[in-house]
Amino acid sequence: MRCQICKENEATIHLTEITDGLRNEMHLCELCAEEEGITIKSQVSINELLSSLLAAKPTDEELLGDSERKLSCPRCGFTLEQFHKKGLLGCPYDYEVFDKILSVLIEKAHDGQTVHRGKVPSKTPTQMKSQIELLDLRRQLDAAVKSEDYEKAAKLRDKINQIEN
Amino acid sequence: MKLTDISGDINEWFSGSGPLADVVISSRIRLARNLAGHKFLSRCSASERSAILKELRDVLMPLELGDKIFYISVDKAPVLDRSFLVERYLISRHHAEGRGPRGVVIAQREFFTAMINEEDHLRIQVLKAGLQLSQCAEQMNHIDDAIEQKVDYAFSPRYGYLTACPTNLGTGIRVSVMLHLPALKMTDQIEKFFNAARDMNLAVRGLFGEGTEAAGDFYQISNQATLGVSEADIISQFENAIIPDIAEYEKAARTLLLSKQLDVLDDKISRAMALLGNAHLISSQEALFLLSHLRMGINMHEYMGASTPAIKRLCTQSQQDDDTDKTGGVSIATINRLFMLTLPAHLQLNYGKPLDPTHRDILRAKIIRSELASG
Numbered sequence: 001m002r003c004q005i006c007k008e009n010e011a012t013i014h015l016t017e018i019t020d021g022l023r024n025e026m027h028l029c030e031l032c033a034e035e036e037g038i039t040i041k042s043q044v045s046i047n048e049l050l051s052s053l054l055a056a057k058p059t060d061e062e063l064l065g066d067s068e069r070k071l072s073c074p075r076c077g078f079t080l081e082q083f084h085k086k087g088l089l090g091c092p093y094d095y096e097v098f099d100k101i102l103s104v105l106i107e108k109a110h111d112g113q114t115v116h117r118g119k120v121p122s123k124t125p126t127q128m129k130s131q132i133e134l135l136d137l138r139r140q141l142d143a144a145v146k147s148e149d150y151e152k153a154a155k156l157r158d159k160i161n162q163i164e165n
Numbered sequence: 166m167k168l169t170d171i172s173g174d175i176n177e178w179f180s181g182s183g184p185l186a187d188v189v190i191s192s193r194i195r196l197a198r199n200l201a202g203h204k205f206l207s208r209c210s211a212s213e214r215s216a217i218l219k220e221l222r223d224v225l226m227p228l229e230l231g232d233k234i235f236y237i238s239v240d241k242a243p244v245l246d247r248s249f250l251v252e253r254y255l256i257s258r259h260h261a262e263g264r265g266p267r268g269v270v271i272a273q274r275e276f277f278t279a280m281i282n283e284e285d286h287l288r289i290q291v292l293k294a295g296l297q298l299s300q301c302a303e304q305m306n307h308i309d310d311a312i313e314q315k316v317d318y319a320f321s322p323r324y325g326y327l328t329a330c331p332t333n334l335g336t337g338i339r340v341s342v343m344l345h346l347p348a349l350k351m352t353d354q355i356e357k358f359f360n361a362a363r364d365m366n367l368a369v370r371g372l373f374g375e376g377t378e379a380a381g382d383f384y385q386i387s388n389q390a391t392l393g394v395s396e397a398d399i400i401s402q403f404e405n406a407i408i409p410d411i412a413e414y415e416k417a418a419r420t421l422l423l424s425k426q427l428d429v430l431d432d433k434i435s436r437a438m439a440l441l442g443n444a445h446l447i448s449s450q451e452a453l454f455l456l457s458h459l460r461m462g463i464n465m466h467e468y469m470g471a472s473t474p475a476i477k478r479l480c481t482q483s484q485q486d487d488d489t490d491k492t493g494g495v496s497i498a499t500i501n502r503l504f505m506l507t508l509p510a511h512l513q514l515n516y517g518k519p520l521d522p523t524h525r526d527i528l529r530a531k532i533i534r535s536e537l538a539s540g
């Protein structure tokens with residue numbers, strides 16, 4: 001199969017993406033893929049990521065300062081060092097306590113995604129449900145702006161304003 | 166209910182039926198859930214684990230699943246029983262080898278299991294034969310809703326369902342499809358499948374084998390990312406793109422074998438028939454490896470109308486030239502039974518007591534010889 005951009009080289013990179021039910025396929029050669037900013041990620045394990053972050057040099061203090069290293073969860077007593085050993089958290093609240101470092105890990109582990117999409121427990125209070133809807137709309141807005149679909153972006157912004165007020 | 170009630174036969178999802186059954190063995194959907202107001206398991210004392218176990222067991226046992234439900238206390242079960250549950254995909258190896266109070270709830274027809282106190286408080290799964298992810302998802306969703314009526318799940322607006330390991334959070338869903346890819350292996354193209362999976366950030370592992378090596382050419386492909394992509398989008402991607410594409414690759418490889426590498430194909434099938442039909446000692450790995458070739462031969466006959474000399478012998482004649490006028494040959498049902506029933510724990514559980522490896526190999530060879538001889 002030929003690359004669909006240069007129509008010259010053999011396509012060696014095949015991407016299939018399904019967003020909101022629409023299937024989008026791309027077949028590119030390595031050069032064009034690089035031009036398009038598509039890099040083939042190799043899967044990095046959460047433990048490798050964590051090790052590299054914990055081994056961060058003093059200059060990286062912004063990411064993981066002394067205060068983060070010494071932090072422990074007030075509910076379960078969990079520390080980052082324990083996470084480093086097992087790769088497992090101590091309690092649901094740890095996601096808030098250690099958000100600064102976990103958010104970096106989570107983004108890397110989930111293909112750059114940072115916000116939940118999908119099922120929500122039916123018991124969820126109405127207020128939390130609209131909070132979830134807002135998070136999803138903002139994510140869609142970001143995507144619309146990125147793909148320069150300004151018409152869609154404007155509609156999304158209206159919807160967000162409506163809910164916020 | 167005893168394990169020997171189910172160990173004598175294969176389960177529904179291994180029956181070789183369902184959409185794309187010549188390549189897709191089964192579909193599975195698993196959800197990871199945790200109870201709000203409890204610590205994750207690594208920080209729980211034994212008594213906290215027991216409390217979680219009791220709470221979830223009391224919620225799960227009365228579920229209306231249209232089937233009998235039974236419970237097995239995994240921490241108290243003998244090693245052989247645990248190995249059997251792992252071979253059967255009813256629990257994970259992690260659960261079998263874990264520590265502390267833990268259990269599994271199983272529907273007798275084995276389409277549903279719920280592991281309690283594995284890595285998360287609750288891991289529920291639904292399994293079906295062939296490519297049936299949407300059907301798995303629908304049933305899974307109903308069961309999850311029914312459980313959620315009785316308990317509060319740990320959930321955050323931003324991160325969705327919260328799990329002990331950050332790699333599972335969000336939907337907490339793991340979509341897995343079990344595939345049989347002997348022709349890709351035989352034509353040296355299995356790397357293509359691995360590379361495609363890696364590029365799409367999907368995890369691949371061999372099944373039934375020890376370590377990463379796939380015994381019997383069975384592979385499982387699963388999603389890895391669980392945050393920021395909905396259950397429906399993941400399932401649609403598997404069902405409409407990934408799995409049909411892989412099935413096409415495998416079928417193209419089978420066509421290639423039939424058109425250009427007939428001698429290679431017939432050699433593999435004939436050797437498999439000869440060895441399985443005559444061996445008196447056979448290891449589990451060797452049996453899986455050889456049965457895989459027979460399974461492919463029969464499926465090529467049934468789905469592609471293939472009729473090479475070796476396939477004809479496999480599918481239309483009995484192995485033994487006795488005077489019974491059997492015309493059926495070896496059926497796919499027989500092969501599937503042999504795959505599962507000759508696994509080490511199955512063998513020993515059905516025999517009634519533990520056997521050392523040599524005696525297992527003798528018993529395995531005997532079962533295979535007699536089943537193949539009778540079709």
Ligand SMILES: [Zn+2]
Nearest residue numbers: 003006029032
């Ligand atoms: Zn190109």
Ligand SMILES: [Zn+2]
Nearest residue numbers: 073076091094
């Ligand atoms: Zn905690």
